[in-house]
Amino acid sequence: MTKPFIEMKGIKKAFHQNVVLDGVDFEVRPGEVHALMGENGAGKSTLMKILTGIYERDAGTVMVNGKEVHYRHPKEAERDGISVIHQELNIIPTLTVAENIFLGREQTIGRTGIVRKKEMEEQAKLYLQRLGIEISPNEIAGNLSVGKQQIVEIARALSTNAKCLIMDEPTAALTDREIRTLFDVIRSLKQQGVAIVYISHRxxxxxxxxxxxxxxxxxxxxxxKKIPETNFDEIVHMMVGRQIGERFPKREKRIGEERLRVEGLTQKGVFHHVSFSVRAGEILGVAGLMGAGRTEIMEAIFGVRKVDEGTIYIHNKPVKIKSPRQAIEHGIAFITEDRKGKGLVLHMSVRENLTLPKAEQLAKVGVIQAKKENDLVQSLIARLKIKTASPELEVKALSGGNQQKVVFGKWLAMEPSILILDEPTRGVDVGAKKEIYEIMNELTAQGVAIIMVSSELPEILGMSDRIMVVHEGKVTAILDNKNVDQETIMRAATGGEA
Structure with missing residues (x-):
C-alpha cells in the first residue's frame, strides 16, 4: 500500500472555550481522491486551514511526505506541494490565463522586472495540455466560464509542482458538462500520482x-470508509449521528388557487416569452443548465431586473413590479443563491439580519420595540434550528448551513404568500438540507406557493410537484412530476424534446 503523502494525527484546535477539533485523524495518499465530509461546522475547513498553515494546531502531528511540518503560512505549504482550489476562485479577471497561472511568480529577464511573456505563455500551454484542456494562454481570464477558470486555477497549482490539491466544493458553480470535464481532469491527475482532498456535500x-x-x-x-464498501445511508448516519430517514420528506399535497402567473415575460437578449404559473401549496421546480436564464427570470419577477414585455398576475390581477419593495408589498419573498453577497449583511448580528424586512412593523414611532423583536428572533431561531451562541453573534461567524437558515428566517418573518428559492441548499450539508426541505413542506401546508430553482436534479425530482425546464432563456418544458426522470429533464435543458 502506498504511504500517505499527508498524515494528520490527533489534531486539536479550540477558539477560546469553543473546541472545534478534538483529536482528528486524516490522511491522503498519492493518486487518491479522498472525500472529507461532515455537516457545516463539523471542522472540515479548520482541519484544512491547519494543514495549510492558516491556523496553528493546539495538539497533534502533521506529516508531509514522511516529515513532520509546522507551517506558519500557506506559501510554506505550497512549497511542499500542497495547493488549495477555493470555492470562491482567486482569478484576476483582467489578466490573461498565463498571467494568472504565474501570478506572483512572474518570470523576468534577470533583475530588470521585464516579464518573459512568451516563455510564460509556452509553459502555461504545457500545464493546460497536461490537463487535457484547450484554453489559449492569451485569453483574458474574465472571458472564460467558471468551469474553465477553475481549470486555470488547477493549472496554476500544477505550475507550483503541486503533489496534493485540496478542492473545496469544486462543482458548486459548474454546469453538468463542466463537471464531467473537471472529473476527467481529476482522473488524469490521479494517474499522475497527485493526491486530492475533495470537500463536497454532493x-x-x-x-x-x-x-x-x-x-x-x-x-x-x-x-x-472505502467507496465500494459503503453507501449513502451509512455516510449520512456517520455525518449526523442519527438515521435521517427519507432524504426528501413526504408531504400532504393540498394545492389551491393560482397565486402567481407570468405571461410572455421578456428581457431582450436574456430571456424570451416566459410563461408559467404556480398555485398555493405547490412547489414548482425550475431546472436548466447554468446560464440558461433561470435566476434572471426570478430577478425580473422580484423587480430586480427591468422587463421589455410581458405581464405578471398575482391572485389573477395584473401587477407592475419595478422594485423589490413592490414585490415584497405583493407578498413575494426571494431567497437568493448568493447568500453572502445579496442575502445577508455579514457584519450585522443574527438578530439584525432576521428582522431586516420586518423593521418597520416592529417599530413604534420610529423605535424598534425590543420585546416584540426578541420574541420574533427567538421563535425563528427555534423554528429553523439555527445554531448560534447568541442572537447578537455576527452572522459571518455561522457555518454555511446556518447562514442559509438565517436567510430563510429573514423572509419567513415577512409571512410571504409566494416564495422564490434560488439554489436553496447550495453548499449546505445533508442534515441542514433535510431541515430546509421540512420548512418548505411546512410552508406549502400553510398555502405558500414556492418556486425552487435548483441545479441538483435529485432535489428537483424529490421536492417538486411540477418542473419547468429553461434552455437559453426559453421555457422548453413544464412537466408533471409523476413519471419524469433525470434524462427527460436533461433533454429539455439541452434544447431537445422533453
Whole structure:
C-alpha cells in the first residue's frame, strides 16, 4: 500500500472555550481522491486551514511526505506541494490565463522586472495540455466560464509542482458538462500520482469520483470508509449521528388557487416569452443548465431586473413590479443563491439580519420595540434550528448551513404568500438540507406557493410537484412530476424534446 503523502494525527484546535477539533485523524495518499465530509461546522475547513498553515494546531502531528511540518503560512505549504482550489476562485479577471497561472511568480529577464511573456505563455500551454484542456494562454481570464477558470486555477497549482490539491466544493458553480470535464481532469491527475482532498456535500459526486471518505462530526473524527464498501445511508448516519430517514420528506399535497402567473415575460437578449404559473401549496421546480436564464427570470419577477414585455398576475390581477419593495408589498419573498453577497449583511448580528424586512412593523414611532423583536428572533431561531451562541453573534461567524437558515428566517418573518428559492441548499450539508426541505413542506401546508430553482436534479425530482425546464432563456418544458426522470429533464435543458 502506498504511504500517505499527508498524515494528520490527533489534531486539536479550540477558539477560546469553543473546541472545534478534538483529536482528528486524516490522511491522503498519492493518486487518491479522498472525500472529507461532515455537516457545516463539523471542522472540515479548520482541519484544512491547519494543514495549510492558516491556523496553528493546539495538539497533534502533521506529516508531509514522511516529515513532520509546522507551517506558519500557506506559501510554506505550497512549497511542499500542497495547493488549495477555493470555492470562491482567486482569478484576476483582467489578466490573461498565463498571467494568472504565474501570478506572483512572474518570470523576468534577470533583475530588470521585464516579464518573459512568451516563455510564460509556452509553459502555461504545457500545464493546460497536461490537463487535457484547450484554453489559449492569451485569453483574458474574465472571458472564460467558471468551469474553465477553475481549470486555470488547477493549472496554476500544477505550475507550483503541486503533489496534493485540496478542492473545496469544486462543482458548486459548474454546469453538468463542466463537471464531467473537471472529473476527467481529476482522473488524469490521479494517474499522475497527485493526491486530492475533495470537500463536497454532493453525495452523487463523492460516490462517482472518490476512492475513500473520511467523516467529521462536531469536531471529532468518526471514521474512514472505502467507496465500494459503503453507501449513502451509512455516510449520512456517520455525518449526523442519527438515521435521517427519507432524504426528501413526504408531504400532504393540498394545492389551491393560482397565486402567481407570468405571461410572455421578456428581457431582450436574456430571456424570451416566459410563461408559467404556480398555485398555493405547490412547489414548482425550475431546472436548466447554468446560464440558461433561470435566476434572471426570478430577478425580473422580484423587480430586480427591468422587463421589455410581458405581464405578471398575482391572485389573477395584473401587477407592475419595478422594485423589490413592490414585490415584497405583493407578498413575494426571494431567497437568493448568493447568500453572502445579496442575502445577508455579514457584519450585522443574527438578530439584525432576521428582522431586516420586518423593521418597520416592529417599530413604534420610529423605535424598534425590543420585546416584540426578541420574541420574533427567538421563535425563528427555534423554528429553523439555527445554531448560534447568541442572537447578537455576527452572522459571518455561522457555518454555511446556518447562514442559509438565517436567510430563510429573514423572509419567513415577512409571512410571504409566494416564495422564490434560488439554489436553496447550495453548499449546505445533508442534515441542514433535510431541515430546509421540512420548512418548505411546512410552508406549502400553510398555502405558500414556492418556486425552487435548483441545479441538483435529485432535489428537483424529490421536492417538486411540477418542473419547468429553461434552455437559453426559453421555457422548453413544464412537466408533471409523476413519471419524469433525470434524462427527460436533461433533454429539455439541452434544447431537445422533453
Amino acid at each position: 453525495m452523487e459526486e463523492i460516490f462517482t469520483i472518490c476512492d475513500r471518505i473520511s467523516v467529521l462530526r462536531d469536531g471529532q473524527f468518526i471514521g474512514t
